[in-house]
Amino acid sequence: MVGEKYANRIIVVREFDPKKDALGVEDVERRCEVGPSGKLSLFIDLMGDPICRVRNSPAYLMLVAEMGEEKEIVGIIRGCIKTVTCGKKVSRNGKNSNEIPSKPIPVYTKLAYILGLRVSPSHRRMGIGLKLVDRLEEWFRENGAEYSYIATENDNQASVKLFTDKCAYSKFRTPSILVNPVYAHRVRVPSRVTIIQLDSSDAELLYRKRFSTTEFFPRDIDSVLNNKLSLGTFLAVPRGTYSAESWAGSSAFLANPPESWTVLSVWNCKDVFTLEVRGASLVKRALAKTTRILDRALPWLGLPSVPEVFRPFGLHFLYGLGGEGPHEVKMMKALCAYAHNLAKDRGCGVVATEVSSREPLRLGIPHWKRLSCTEDLWCIKRLVDYSDGSVGDWTKSPPGLSIFVDPREF
Template sequence: MGVMCEAEAGAKKTMIRVREFDVGRDLRAVEELERRCQVGMSGDQNPDDNGGARKKKTKKGMSLYVEQIGDPFSRIRHAPDHVILVAEYGDEEDIVGVIKACTRMVSRGKTKKKQSPSSSKQQCHQFVKVACLLGLRVSPSHRCKHIAPSNASKHDSALTQIICRRLGIASELVRRAESWSASRGASHATMATTASNTASLALFTGPRFAYAPFRRPVFLGHPVHRHRARLPRAHRVLRLPPPLAAAAYAALLPPAAAEFQPADLPALLAHKLTLGTYLAIERSGPARGPPSYALLSVWDATRSLRLRVGGAPTLLRASLAAARALDRNAPWLQLPSVPDIFRPFGTYLLYGLRMSGPEGPALLRTLCRHAHNVARKNPACAVVAADLGPDDPAAAAVPHWPRFSSDEDVWCIKKLRVNGGNARDDDDDWTASSPAGVLFVDPREF
């Protein structure tokens, strides 16, 4: 199924064919497209600048690049319902565009009362089905149509005029992804980009699709060095088995207190890439007042993505290299030397961060140090990072370095329509609601 579009008034109409991805037929083509093309969302950059990596602005003159490792399904395979759509253009059989989408049940961050059709009692409705649109890519050679006027000399570049018109490939991919999502029962669609990606924001928030900027999570990263971080003696760190971890989250972070918390949180906590869920408490109990605690889980993302810092001045690179050399030759100095972050490196993601009580921030810092000690055992991991809502109190307690952190991310959202008609009316306008206390960032879709 495709859509017809004109490259120029009066020109021959050309078909854009959008179909589902076929692994045996399309894998190599999609991998090549992701390697070389400019991405229309998620902050990805021009291939001439950075090979298609997602770029998060950090310090002035420096950027943090996020690169996926090879697997086209890496960000959607954990969702029970997902799809990859590819686009072909005209008579060509080459793939010129791709988009990924998945649906999942997530919390709204509040409890909505809903009338039961069989009873006069009201029922709690905490979860909604949301679609995530990811990895939109359009081939650089098919973003625009270049046409030279018939009266211009073929070899006279000074006289030749180029008329450039977008072909609508990205728009058709987004439209088809939204249609697929609505057919799966999703009431909202979301996408993520960066504030500096004006092309992506213009496409999604423009009049054609009318997404609304929604949430602004902050990415907080801290380097992993070779030496063990010391934990306060007054704090005790407990590792919770998955069933107990799920019970702890149900009690300490209920769906009504968090946005985008997945309904399958127990499965996430039991996933093989969740290295552990940790609870920190005071050994002697609270001196006075309510008890304090901190809770977080650690996800191994070293197998699915790589990060890299770009744009660093030469002097900084040299000084960090010297610190590493000194640390290797004089380890007794216990220098917290920074790994080589100017080459691709892996990361552990912290998720489900929660704290409470007067000692909560200190306990959360202890858990972050414990996560650092877990990460230092993996040579592929150079940074421990967390994605949090800017208003989350945990954001102020998480240790981080500015060069590994970013506040560039922008989440956008829209209500989906039913069969091309009006937007769904079975839910109030989430797009205009104020943020909940906690923004839960699922590490499976990072």
């Protein structure tokens, strides 16, 4: 517990207590709308469980800042720690440096993630956010984290300034959050593509064999895939190459893959939190309702209708996107169509994903610009100083083509 006086009022930072803090945290969340600046604001409803967004991580902590004798909660922050890929190296089969190297193997590090930093609008510019970050970083170090990172909107100047100027974080990656509405009609999946659902063991093998060297890949991918919120992993292949009946497992598939294929997994955020779009005029609401009416009445036309997003709605998050081959973009479009229909069947309002700004597969991911954030910002900080230079510094590494976005942190 940490306390400090501000204008004769004491601010205390302490661990979240679900028995007495839930209502105060909910009040702060409701007063702090989130969403890309200049767009419709998004309000997050944590469905009565403020710590739910980190509960599925290997190690997590939630802190609150309270002020005065009345112990009013004026700030909150969440953090979690996991082990992820931060690079790759090439091993050799023998001591002779002239031997042909084997495939790259991942280099792992213990990474902390800060999310859900909120300070009540009436208590900003008092150093509360900085105190919350400092205390959380202490916990990160105590638990062996080497790096810490955060995600924020690139044009959120207050957040960027806090982390880069006051907390010594560096701008690191600029991925894109792509959001697509779930229409009233089902989206057609091309008949020339076959979609196969993999069981968790097959999915784990495929990810470890092909994507474990991708930046931010979680070493506990098995825990992610076996989580109750993970709705499945789906593989797109050309028609006639594989089917559910002929599928012999990921080992056989990787030994003789088709020319083009793609894969993705689906995470059920709908059971964790809901969203609500605010700031839309009555005219826009009426137009959106009209598109839904037409879409329901004429589903065969495939009209792009706006779902009911002006009251709480759920989403599915697509993660683990990958593939290869000359037709991988078309394959990804087919997978996204399949994922759309799954979200429709489960009553979701939108489907979202986050990909690197250089990701080749993003061309196959349908999204609405109005709902998306084309340049999110990830900032990173090294918590452990290796002054002897024996260990590389991830913060100085150039970006790769892809990143693996952990759905537990979305």
